[in-house]
Every structure is written in C-alpha cells, then in structure tokens.
Amino acid sequence: MSDLAHRTPSDLTITPRDRKFGRGASTERWWNGGDPVGTALYNALSATFPKGEAFFVESVRKFREGADARLAAEIKAFTTQEVMHSREHVAFNRRAHEAGYDLSKLEERVDFRLDLVRSKPPIASLAATMALEHFTAILAHELLKDPRHLAGADAETAAMWRWHAIEEIEHKGVAYDTWLHATKEWPRFTRWKVKAKVMLLVTRNFVVDRTLGTLELLRQDGITGPKAWARLFWFALVRPGMMRKVLGAWASYFMPGFHPWNHDDRALIAKAEKGLGEAYA
DSSP, X not given: OOGGGGOSOTXXXXXXXXXXXXXXXXXXXXXXXXXXXXXXXXXXXXXXHHHHHHHHHHHHHTTOTTOOHHHHHHHHHHHHHHHHHXXXXXXXXXXXXXXXXXXXXXXXXXXXXXXXXXXXXXXXXXXXXXXXXXXXXXXXXXXXXXXXXXXXXXXXXXXXXXXXXXXXXXXXXXXHHHHHHHTTTSOHHHHHHHHHHHHHHHXXXXXXXXXXXXXHHHHHTTOOHHHHHHHHHIIIIISSOHHXXXXXXXXXXXXXXXXXXXXXXXXXXXXXXXXHHHHTO
C-alpha cells in the first residue's frame, strides 16, 4: 500500500456505538426547532442514508482483499457503524412518514443514482463512496461545531444526528485509505484526475438531489415557488448556512497531498461524545 494510505492517525480507534433513538415515541412534524425548512433539509438527507450507507459498505468491502491488518480492521468497524446508521435512519424515516411525509420520491431518486453507479466498474463505486464520505464528514464536523444547526430541535432526534456525526468523522479516512490501497499501482496524476472528476459529479448530483428533495417535502407542507427557494437558500447559505461554511473543507479535497485526517478533529468528537453521555446520564 502506498505510504499515502497511512495518514489516518495510528492511535485512532473506530468504535461502533450501538445506540437506539426515538423508539416508541412519535416525532413532531417540524421537529427541527419548529422550522419546516430545517426539518425538510434534514429529512431529505435522512431519506438517502439507509440505501446510501449500504452502498458505501458494499463499495469498500469489494476492495478489502490484500489490505493490511490495520485497514482490514478499520473496514470492519466502518461496516458495523454504517449498518447501525442505516438502522437508525430507517427508524427515523418511519417516524417522518408517521408525521405525514411521503419520502418515496426521494428514495426513488436514490435508487436511480445508485443503479447508475453500480452499472460502472466497482472502482467507480469506491470513488463515489470516497467523495460522499468526505461530504458527510465535513457536514458532520460543522454540525458538531456549531450548535445553531440543531438549536431547538427535538432532543432525541438531535442526539441521533450528533451520534451519527461523531461516527462519520471517526471513520472519515476508511474509504479514502481503501481507495489508495485499490489504486496503489496507478500514477499519482491519474488517481487525482479520477477522484477530482468523480467529486465534481457527486457534488452536482448531491446538491441537485438534496435541493429537489427538500423542495418536495416543503411542497408537502404547502410551501412552494419562490418562497420555498428563498427560504431554503437562506437556511443553507446564510443562517445557519451549513453549505456555505463547508465550502473550504470541500475544496481541500482537490489539493495535492489531501487526506481526510490532515485535519484532526478528534477533540470535537470527544466534546460531542461527552455531551451525548451527559444527555443520557
């Protein structure tokens, strides 16, 4: 394996945390601080996770052969974490359905995208997974860093998102290190060119699909047209402005020498984990 694959901290432990959230309880329709826009955006994200994270696991595991013991162990822990994330988002999506939302159009869009990627060689699935894992990691970092993103949210639902964010950060290097292992014979520029092209494609699809999904859920709340677009862009780009705030971290993916763990945010994980522990004490 290339020495580039060893930038994940040697003392990092990927720890699956088997938590269950919201069992036996209903979730308010506008659970995110009473805001239909914030609720719709997170619900649209959640609609992608059950099938999307199963796809991530499938894509990474196809390239575990020949991995060193450390990477093999990280792939195993990554798989366990993602399976539990899928389980919790299935439960959350069920509560969103019970609150009156129809997620079927959003789920059909996920199926369409995944079927398209699966029609390509397996390395394309791994490259897409690597790009999307970077997306989830930088969104997770921002979610934990700024409490305004879930200010006033239902406590149990907010805890689920923070738990998910902790683990997304913790395993953020696994798909990338697997990619480096799988492409170790490639010239460096070829590796960069492919990952850059895939990230641009993934970014376009991510932004388009999550925007359309959020607008569909807002439509179900009777919020449509310019008003829906304006409120969504304000929430995403201005206040709390998550998409604006992750732009620099997104762009770092294209820099020479990039690795997800060039930015060590384990202190943020520890702080968030302490907060979760106190909430469940």
